[in-house]
Amino acid sequence: MxxxxxxxxxxxxxxxxxxxxxxxxxxxxxxxxxxxxxxxxxxxxxxxxxxxxxxxxxxxxxxxxxxxxxxxxxxxxxxxxxxxxGANMTSGRRAAMTIQMMPDNMIFNGKQNILTKKQMTELKVGVSVFNDDNINPILYKKLR
Structure with missing residues (x-):
């Protein structure tokens, strides 16, 4: 592998x-x-x-x-x-799904990357990007 x-x-x-x-x-x-x-x-x-x-x-x-x-x-x-x-050589569509996972202590660095213009106006540099569970839900949290 x-x-x-x-x-x-x-x-x-x-x-x-x-x-x-x-x-x-x-x-x-x-x-x-x-x-x-x-x-x-x-x-x-x-x-x-x-x-x-x-x-x-x-x-x-x-x-x-x-x-x-x-x-x-x-x-x-x-x-x-x-x-x-490679190219889809079939007559049908090819579906895919992506999931991005990041540590919950990530902060916004000011770069747009894949963010929408709306998200760019709402985010503040140096602030956590995980302050909205509707957009970035926490899937797993380690209990201490």
């Missing part, structure tokens, strides 16, 4: 020989992962996967790792990992 883990944006590591589960709701013949993207301080999210190759053309020369996936499986990896699925 292959495990993908990110300590930080500067240290995105591909760790082999660790347990890792890859999953998708609908069948995906394979996903491709870049083995390392630790030279970039911040990767902007574009509307299309190929936008990353325009922003960072050197990625075209980097090897990718294929990860075959079956319907009902899951992939657990850092959101900073450059990844994507």
């Amino acid at each position: 292959i495990s993908v883990l990110s300590m930080s944006m500067q240290k995105l590591l591909l760790l082999k020989k660790r347990r890792h589960r890859f999953n998708a709701i609908d069948h995906v013949t394979e996903r491709r992962y870049y083995a390392s993207n630790n030279t970039f301080t911040e990767i902007k999210i574009g509307k299309n996967l190929s936008d990353i190759l325009i922003t960072y053309p050197e990625l075209k020369q980097w090897p990718t790792i294929a990860v075959p996936m079956k319907a009902g499986s899951a992939s657990f990896h850092s959101g900073h990992l450059i990844h994507g699925a």
